Amino acid sequence: MMNAIATRFRQIIAERKSPIGRYDRKNKTRRSLVLYTCMGLVGGILALLLIASPGLAQKPQLQQPLLVATRVIPPFVMSNKGELSGFSIDLWRSIANQIGVESKFIEYSSVPEILSAIKDNKANLGIAAISITAERQQNFDFSLPIFAGGLQIMVRNSETNDSAFPNILQLFFSTSLLQVIGVALVLIVVAAHIIWLSERHHKDGMIPQSYFPGIFKACWWAAATLATQADEMPKGVLGRLVGIVWMFIGVLFAAYFTASATTSLTVQQLQGDIRSIDDLPGKVVVTTAGSTAATYLREHKISVLEVSKTEQAYNALQTKKADAVVFDAPVLLFYAANEGKGKVQIVGSILREESYGIILPNNSSYRKPINQALLNLKENGTYQSLYDKWFDAEKA
Template identity: 55%
Template sequence: MLFISLNLVRVQAQTVTSAASSTQASTPLSSRPLRVATRLIPPFVVQEQGSLTGFSTELWQSIAKQLKLKSKTSVSPTMPDLLAQVKSGRADLGIAAISITADRDKDFDFSQPIYDSGLQILVRDQSSGSNTMPGILTLLLSPIMLQFAGIILLLSLVMAHVVWFLERNHPQGIIENKAYFPGIFKALWWSAGTLGAQADEMPKSGVGRFIAIVWMFTGIAFVAYFTAAVTSSLTVQQLQGDIRGPDDLPGKRVATTQGSTSAQYLHGHGVQVQEVTQITQAYEALLKKQVDAVVFDAPVLLYYAAHEGSGKVQVIGSVFRKEDYGIIFQQNSPYRKSVNNALLALKENGTYDKLYNKWFGDKS
């Protein structure tokens, strides 16, 4: 009888344990929505009509669905801010385009890689800049050149009136007609020709000859200045076209974002870096010719060059400093293992490939 009673107790205990295990297995990872930190970085995180989308955004939504989790996403302005949110516990995890590095691994835990990436270089579209005529036209229409041309035009008018006044009453003067019209037109023609060292005749009066010599030297100086300006402009264009890879970056002005792996790489290779808070600011600096190139994550640059920057910029060279993206957690996070399992499941069932093809095209 005692033996039977002990067996009944054992069976009841196993039943209770099994029920408890079953209940625990069906319990969600968190009773509250997970706090997810991200940042806008197309095509990984894109804001459209007030809502977030993009490869990383949709990947996290698929992971959360797989784990039956609810989450609340907050957008950080910069990568350092995103990392700080996760490290301080204000966010449970971070996802965007976060590179897995040895330095970050000291302070955080990472998921399985979610994307294979690397750095690349963005420059202004050289197909138009390498053409000589557009470069010269840009120079001619620049504010400095227009101001200089205005001064020359004003001096030409003054010189024409001086010569007209001195020569109109001279018996053998170059201005045959004493009247203002059409005499001034002849004087203007002479003034323009002398400026280009193409004058057919010289004034007959002594003062007129002296003024003509001064004006001719002014013309020589103008031609020399114009030639030097054009040569300098075309040389700058040629130098910009010399950027073909990371080895060409030293000596160039390069923009990237603060706290990024690209900034770390550039500083480590002695490149003059202009750091900005948003990658869009780097694009703007490039288009305004404030920098010669932008170095950043390859997929981000390729997406910009194919969309907003189409016809204005181009990505050059091959990918360098290859790196992986991952989801970032606090160290010893209770969510990391479950997220990894869900991520692997999404890769196995084809969901990951569908998202990849949607945002980046067919892998093959």
């Protein structure tokens, strides 16, 4: 055993001293250097390719279909036997085709549910009539605007009202009628003082000489004459001249008052008592919970009846549980032109302009390709054709 070990040790020493052994070790070292150099070159080339093409490194993983959260809200999203259609659906399908991704729609009941699904990674993005707001942008990303809209008011059609009598109290307390009454009171006071000054020294005058109660009698005469119901005429020459002028003023005033009252009654019958945001305080106003309309109404100190779906808001208006609906203008216009035709009407102008967008998680890698696709669709005319399809004159 010891002899074998000694023999092997002498062989190793001999190999180290041999020129052939040294040559083999040098070859092995050279081969290792060449191998390491090749590996370094390949790694460097790959690194340069990644640096030169950052889009390759940032491109989203496309193996799984994108989960797109949405909600039924005509004409943006409509459902017919489980098949979705509408402006937002067609627009997203065009975008998905542009960026080359597959997608799957997941329906939710409201915008808050869509936001929650995106926040909890249950959906990759959301599209419907989702308003872009500063508050939402703190927690989410938005695409470029896909639609410009705003908030508007919808009320029942005046022809569907059961009451045949207009609101007389509201008529008398309207701003225009109060202005007319104010002007009439000023004219009565002025005319009363003129009559009192001209009649107080006439022996047969109708006005007592003293200021009180003479001025009260003069005011009564001026008011009665203005209403064309004068029962006594001044006795003095100046007083009679004033009386004649005052009677003509009374005729003109009676005509103007009648015209104003008739106009107010006609407008009230045609448009009802809600015509703008100023008429909403004290009314029952319905909208969907968590919407920008609900926030807007609360900001203006208007009590809000919040429901989960727009269909419930429409029903509350039709069953007179609410006096008005405040919601997105294109949605209300579509309903008024289709299901609600002849039953409801849109009043007033846009309360607040809003833009809709595609909502994504913060720092989403899909935001840039979606925006690029949107720009392409607007430039090649696809967006305009979709807009005309869903928002033409007959439907909006």
